[in-house]
Amino acid sequence: MSTHKITTQKVNFKVFRFNADEDYLPYYEDYNMEVTSEEVVLDILNRIKWDLDGSFSYRRSCRHGICGACAIKVNGRSTLACKERMNDMIELFGHELTIEPLSIKRAVKDLIIDKGDFWAKHDAIHPYLISDVQEHPEHEHLVSPEEADELLESDLCIQCGACHYACPVVEINEDFFGPAAFAKAYRFEADVRDDAHTQRLHKLHEEKQGLWDCVKCFECAEACPKDVNPIDKITKLHQMLFREGVATSNVATRHAVGFKNSIAKNGVLDEGGLVLYSEGLGIVKHVPVALRMFAKGKIVPPWGITKSENLDEIQKLVKSSSTSKF
């Protein structure tokens, strides 16, 4: 029988401490601990509470990566504490680890945050099946395996908030729904039994909180402990807006479509042309910067653009391969 050897390493943990009822400012407590190769991050939190400071507070429940309660940040990285192995964290960040709540500005007590905004946005997209269900149907509502596949990974979400609080837009724009809510919206948009399809899409298309504010940073895809890949679902929702005819002409939709127009014309992008097409009259606000860029040789006029060679090929492909209309 082979034996697995347990090794230990010394790690210094800087742990975020704050009690909203008593403290004016948060502070960091240092804990020097021996960490074994068997442990996950949650084991460390437990040991701090049980052995070192009983007042230390954090959320935990299932310990099996399914309840989503114990999401925190380690060195700025969203982490499900019960799933993340300490050895991996040490390999990635070294022997100084900073333990913080998912969102510092929402901290209530130590690692516990007020997740109210997460739930409000989750609720706002109507995260349930909306359907006229017959009380006594003649047979089951059949969903084919192919149709079920369309949900992709969106059904795996455990609502831990890791992606939501890793999203830079959520931090800046309080109205933005955020990656978790969008992924959840996709889960129902992709469900063939759902009847609220276009109604929900209209809500997602709204300015301010809508889909088009995603900065495409992929932080959500990295943060998700269940591989839901929210940005992929956001992309799919973008495509749905066009496919279902919900997309109206605005700066964001014209910006996406503008790439196709430009490619069809030049192969390459006409940068100035894209901004003009996207903004319309709104172009005026870009004039001051554009003039400065022009003076530095950073703007090529439409007639100066070097088109792609074999442009006829590209034009043929744009014709034969287009699958979307606007």
Next chain:
Amino acid sequence: MKKLKYALFTGCTAKQSTPEQYMSTFAVADKLGIELIELTEASCCGASHLQDYDDFLSLVLNARNIAYAEKHGLTMVTICNTCQLNSAMTKHRLDKDAKLKEKVNVKLREVGLEYKGTSNVIHFLYAIIDDIGLDKIKEMVITPLSQFNIAPFYGCHNIRPSELQNESHKKAENPYNPTSLDDLIIACGGNNVDYVQKNKCCGFHVELQAPKTAAVLAGNAIAGAMDANADWMVTPCPLCHLKLDTQTHHASEAIGREVALPVLHMQQMLGLALGCSSEQLGLKHHLEKVNFV
């Protein structure tokens, strides 16, 4: 040693709003003994926006670009993070899904092309680290940048999603603790500056649709570098460059603090260390003056 040769996908920006990036790429390649075959047939990659409108068209066009690199039998090198994302993502999806690949190839055959999956797609930064090596680059440095504190700005699409990282180059970068650009700064003799925003988003992609969000992100990035005592920033992505170099006015307004730093392309930094002239590197094309050379 056999001369290194790559198929270069310049992307659109290098030919329009960042001419200095185009010039410095060739200047640096010359110093490093790399031959670049420019893919002049390539189209725009769609810049992470085209697929929001038409995913299949985006796949076909990106596959066509890669097919031209394959025709040369060369690795495709990109010099823009977002070009890298779109090209590598296309390759990733087609290589693991034979049905989708065939669907794309049906279209490509209409114009006499085929996507095979034989060419690697890699950003220039990682190509030189993998194929030349940081030690060798260090040996070639003529003017060490030792008097400068340099803030690396990685740009999202070179480090995320990490699944693409694992495919394109030897030492996969961890998006939470990237090191390649820091390593290159050190190889050039410079002092790499650490700050929170170095692996964060610059906001470029929502500049038109969400200008406030974009400006705050850019402002935070520059402020982070300034607070870490950086003399200038360096990035492998021309889109990050544009956001950080040309939008300082909006960025300052958005975060309520004057922020501005020269932002060099990674090729320009390397070129300075390798002894290229400021003309060769196009340093006069910056809005935030590069006044230290």
